[in-house]
Amino acid sequence: MDYNPPPRSELPEDPADPSLSGHGAPANNEQEYVFQENKRDFKHSGPGIASFVIALVTLIGYAVSFVFVGMQASDILSNSNEVIADSSATIMFLGLTVLILAAVNVIGAVIGIIGLTLRRRRKVFAIIGTIINGAILLLFMLLIATILVNAGA
Structure with a gap:
């Protein structure tokens, strides 16, 4: 300039x-x-912002689902009657919630990568969203691997 x-x-x-x-x-x-054009004049990438928002929503979703399941588990443990029926519903809820949120994380990671490839756009939110979504997916895969290893033992 x-x-x-x-x-x-x-x-x-x-x-x-x-x-x-x-x-x-x-x-x-x-x-x-x-x-x-100055680099400071570039707009933020739309897919990058979307990836970052998806990462935040899934983090909140994981926190809420684990708190809800923790409260249900404390209620189940305090009442010894009908333990199997209540615990199976709680475990089913947690499993479905984690699978749905993991699928949303995959979508968020893909959108973040798309945001990284756009030219003449700022990539801050795309980088942060891709890293958060990727870290959550990595933790999910480690959780599944741990469960499968312990199931075989």
């Missing part, structure tokens, strides 16, 4: 002569100003 005119030694000697002043440009001894 800074305009630096050329030194006086590089300017043509006779600005009245159109052949020396360029391709029909006005002979005012200045070059044509070319606007250069």
Whole structure:
């Protein structure tokens, strides 16, 4: 955005002569100003913002579902009657919630990667959203791997 005119030694000697002043440009001894976009002028990428919002929503969803299941588990443990029916419903709720939220995390990670590939856009939210969604997916895979290893033992 800074305009630096050329030194006086590089300017043509006779600005009245159109052949020396360029391709029909006005002979005012200045070059044509070319606007250069500054990186600070770029907009945030839409997919990046969407990925970040998806990551925050899934984090809140995981927290709410685990708190809800924890409250249900404390109620189940305090009442010894009908333990199997109540516990199976609670475990089913937790399993479905985690699977749905993991699928949403996959979508968020893909959208974050799309946000990273856009040109002339800021990538802050895309980076943060991709990292959070990827970390949650990694933890989900480690949880599944741990369950499968313990099931085999």
